[in-house]
Amino acid sequence: MENQLNVLGTQLQLCCSHTGFTRKGFCYVPTNDSGNHSVCAIMTDEFLQFSKAEGNDLISPNPMYNFAGLKAGDKWCLCAIRWHQAISANVAPPVMLEATDQKALAVVSLEDLKALSNLNK
Numbered sequence: 001m002e003n004q005l006n007v008l009g010t011q012l013q014l015c016c017s018h019t020g021f022t023r024k025g026f027c028y029v030p031t032n033d034s035g036n037h038s039v040c041a042i043m044t045d046e047f048l049q050f051s052k053a054e055g056n057d058l059i060s061p062n063p064m065y066n067f068a069g070l071k072a073g074d075k076w077c078l079c080a081i082r083w084h085q086a087i088s089a090n091v092a093p094p095v096m097l098e099a100t101d102q103k104a105l106a107v108v109s110l111e112d113l114k115a116l117s118n119l120n121k
Contacts, residue, residue, distance in 0.1 A: 006102060012027070019040075027040045027104075036081065037079055040078075040096040095117055097114065
């Protein structure tokens with residue numbers, strides 16, 4: 001995880017505890033993460049409902065995976081492709097650029113990320 005860079009080209013920052021593919025709080029993408037969980041996003045009700053409708057229920061607790069479920073305002077490392085799909089559906093949640101791994105750029109553009117960045121708030 002050391003020396004991982006964010007989409008701004010600086011050191012990757014913490015997204016939130018117990019998130020990301022490795023549940024370490026950083027949205028870095030190890031080689032075994034085929035889902036590219038690189039986008040640090042701030043959940044919205046609209047996105048959570050969209051994700052559930054697409055087959056990925058992030059709202060309901062899942063004790064088997066020690067997952068309490070998410071609510072609006074929670075931060076979470078999203079798969080870059082799901083965030084990209086949410087753009088098309090006009091429900092993409094805001095992102096934290098400092099905590100979004102540069103590997104997200106393989107799927108989404110920096111311009112799209114910046115447009116929905118918490119820096120624009």
